[in-house]
Amino acid sequence: MEIKKTLFFCVLFLFSVNIFCQAPLQNEQIRIQVWAELDSFPGKFEEESSVHEQKSSKQEEKSDFEKLYGFAIERTKQVAPFLMEGLLYGWNFDYTPYDKKRGVKEYWEFSEVRKFDSSINRLEYHNPVPKDGKLLSWVYCDRTQAQQLEYKRWTSIIHPKVKGCGSASVQDGFEGIKQACSNAAKNAVREYWRTMEKNKPKEISGTLLLIRDPRIFIKNGRYEVDLDFFLETDRIVPYTYY
DSSP states (O other): OHHHHHHHHHHHHHHHHHHHHHSOOTTTEEEEEEEEESSOOTTTOHHHHHHHHHTHHHHTTSOHHHHHSHHHHHHHHHHHHHHHHHHHTOEEEEEEOOBTTTTBOOEEEEEESSOOOTTTSOEEEEEEEEETTEEEEEEEEEOOHHHHHHHHHHHHSOOOEEEEEEEEEGGGHHHHHHHHHHHHHHHHHHHHHHHHOSSOOSEEEEEEEEEEEEEEEEETTEEEEEEEEEEEEEEEEOOOOO
């Protein structure tokens, strides 16, 4: 009996190791779950709806699933490449903190390091499932050799891990998701340097590489975003004292 138990656990262990070995590594393949509302926000996306109606000539070629969840599929195909930009290349930022004493207003600029290119990285959408008014899909993206080396650079050099939350109105649709991500990035930079610098700097610029799965949800009519990053600071400009 003991021998059978031992053999059973050995087989189970080998099976687990085999599964683990077959699973793609983060530096080779990215996998994230993306969701989109099944329907557009009432009264906001009428223009988008009319565009879909103009494509009715191609509607015949679509599957029943695409006809039923067309809006959610299109939104997913907007959100996924945007998030992959952050995961593959990162986002640049230029930040001027608010300074009441000096009369300086907060300034934040947020942009992609490189635009997502489907000819370089092919996205695969797997297992779309409608649930709770949303369409959930797993999105896969293989890193190129150059991207794997770049990711290795990010992980081999000591970059601080930072975290930020942001929000924006659901009525703004995809632009609202982008704005919420931008706000999350700004809050991540601000909170990190608030603890690191005794004197508030005049300007901070650098790059944020998105890591882990982005957490995006809706609360009280707003997109709420919770993101994790590696932070690479290129420049800190202090105020000149005189």
